[in-house]
Amino acid sequence: MKLVVQVKLLPTPDQASALEATLRACNRAATWAAEVAFAQNIKDRNGLQKLVYADMKATFGLSAQPAVRAVKKVVDAYAALAATLKAGRLGPPTTKRHRKAISAPLGFRPTAAQPFDDRCLSWKYDARRVSIWTVDGRMKDVKYTGSADQLKTLAQFRKGESDLVQRSGKWYLIATCEIPEPEVYEPVDFIGVDRGIANLATTSDAVNYQGRGLLRYRSWSARKRAELQRRNTRSANRRLARRAEKEHRHATHVNHRISKEIVAVAQRTGRGIAVEQLDGIRERVRLRGDQRATLSSWPFHQLGAHLAYKARQAGVPYIEVDPSYTSQRCPRCGHTERANRPTRDHFRCRRCGLAGLSDVVAGVNVRNRARSAWAFVTMPVLSAA
Numbered sequence: 001m002k003l004v005v006q007v008k009l010l011p012t013p014d015q016a017s018a019l020e021a022t023l024r025a026c027n028r029a030a031t032w033a034a035e036v037a038f039a040q041n042i043k044d045r046n047g048l049q050k051l052v053y054a055d056m057k058a059t060f061g062l063s064a065q066p067a068v069r070a071v072k073k074v075v076d077a078y079a080a081l082a083a084t085l086k087a088g089r090l091g092p093p094t095t096k097r098h099r100k101a102i103s104a105p106l107g108f109r110p111t112a113a114q115p116f117d118d119r120c121l122s123w124k125y126d127a128r129r130v131s132i133w134t135v136d137g138r139m140k141d142v143k144y145t146g147s148a149d150q151l152k153t154l155a156q157f158r159k160g161e162s163d164l165v166q167r168s169g170k171w172y173l174i175a176t177c178e179i180p181e182p183e184v185y186e187p188v189d190f191i192g193v194d195r196g197i198a199n200l201a202t203t204s205d206a207v208n209y210q211g212r213g214l215l216r217y218r219s220w221s222a223r224k225r226a227e228l229q230r231r232n233t234r235s236a237n238r239r240l241a242r243r244a245e246k247e248h249r250h251a252t253h254v255n256h257r258i259s260k261e262i263v264a265v266a267q268r269t270g271r272g273i274a275v276e277q278l279d280g281i282r283e284r285v286r287l288r289g290d291q292r293a294t295l296s297s298w299p300f301h302q303l304g305a306h307l308a309y310k311a312r313q314a315g316v317p318y319i320e321v322d323p324s325y326t327s328q329r330c331p332r333c334g335h336t337e338r339a340n341r342p343t344r345d346h347f348r349c350r351r352c353g354l355a356g357l358s359d360v361v362a363g364v365n366v367r368n369r370a371r372s373a374w375a376f377v378t379m380p381v382l383s384a385a
Contacts, residue, residue: 001181001312005154007146009130009171015142018134019171020111023164025135027108029060030070034077038105043078045071061135065119069161073115077106113163113174121162121173125155130173132164144173153177168242182315187272187374190319192367193262193307194326194359195276195300198344201258202359204367205265209258221247252302259306263314272317274370275304276326319377321369326362330354 011019033052042048049071056067081101084090090097120133128151131140146154157177165172192204201209221243228236228243266273278300304320311318329336330349341347347358 001179001309003153003157003177003179003309003313004174005146005150005158005177006172006174007144007150007154009173010143010145011171015139016171018136018139019132019164020166021136022134023112023114023166024110025060025062026066026070026114027110027112029056029062029067030074030108030112031106032056032060033071033074034106034108037074037078043075043082045075048075063120063133065117066114066133069115069117069120073108074106077108081106111166113165115161115163117161121164123154123158125151153179168245179313181312184315184317185270187317188270190272190274190317190367190370190374191262191266192363192365192370193273193275194362194366195278195303196359199359200254200300201262201303202357202363203262203265204360204363206357206360206363207265208357208359217250218247255303255306259303259310262307263310263316266311266316267314272319272370272374273307273311274319274321274366274373275307276323276366277320278304278323317374319370319373321366321373323366326365326369327358329365331361331364331368 009019029052033048033056036052037043037048040051042051049068052071053067056062056070057064060067062070085098085101090101092098116132122131124130127141128144129141130144131138132142133139154175154177157179158175159178160176162173162175165174190204194202196202197215199208199210225240225243228240262273265271308318310316325336327347328338328340330340330352332354333349333352335349335351337350340349341358343358345358346355347361348355
């Protein structure tokens with residue numbers, strides 16, 4: 001499986017200046033190449049490279065391999081846009097967002113990330129140094145640092161491209177690592193995980209990971225953002241950007257902690273993990289105006305992604321099931337009715353009287369559906385006689 005490892009670069013002032021000049025040159029060249037691709041309607045790599053390769057080297061000062069990587073970045077960006085349009089995430093062709101996306105060429109920020117392959121970037125793991133191409137020539141012995149686990153993974157499994165990133169005045173390298181996957185074991189049962197807003201995750205074991213603290217933190221951050229937006233000064237805008245990054249890091253840390261604990265329990269008990277398939281939930285539900293910001297900032301997708309990759313890394317079975325009526329269905333008698341859930345937190349079956357916390361009941365229903373789904377997936381295929 002592929003994972004990324006982020007390490008922090010520790011360049012000297014002169015090295016930092018060279019890195020920034022390199023990013024800006026690469027992104028100027030990529031923006032120009034994107035304009036050519038749009039004007040000529042050429043989005044394949046070979047065709048675009050024939051058109052822009054020589055000018056990228058002569059006009060923008062790129063060497064051969066950085067020019068090739070810049071072309072690849074442009075082609076990948078247009079491919080990602082095409083996939084987004086095909087999936088309907090920008091609406092139908094008649095919408096303003098869709099028309100705007102296809103009416104102009106793509107552009108790249110002056111300091112957008114730039115990919116480097118092994119011809120442009122080499123690593124010295126023992127010395128914790130990298131040698132990297134810049135517009136000022138090859139720059140050797142740039143220091144980097146990271147946690148012990150990150151450095152170990154980097155040295156053992158790094159393979160492929162590394163992205164140079166500048167973020168808030170700091171420099172990072174994001175390296176791709178190919179980690180071997182352990183064989184997925186046959187689960188004795190499943191842990192059903194119900195994701196929500198008030199409770200970020202509730203398992204079928206009645207373990208509850210409350211979201212109250214995250215909601216309070218985000219409400220406080222929203223008030224601070226509103227204050228800074230009203231000021232509308234340069235300093236306020238810089239603080240807004242820092243606050244957005246800090247809020248994202250906080251939510252990511254919470255999701256890492258929750259997913260790590262759930263995967264550890266599943267691995268220790270020999271069970272699998274089951275979650276609801278919540279793709280497209282923002283398009284399916286209708287919300288009041290005061291609920292939209294809460295749902296938009298709800299990190300349920302990230303929690304599911306963390307659970308999925310941590311489960312794969314540990315060899316834990318992972319499955320997504322149909323989310324329909326999991327909080328309204330009685331796991332004992334199967335009766336499904338909206339009245340089974342009189343309040344947000346409580347469940348009481350109108351037929352058999354089973355009562356409990358609604359999120360735990362939902363987790364049990366997810367677990368039960370996972371049992372059936374896993375049995376169907378692993379069912380042997382009988383060949384015709």
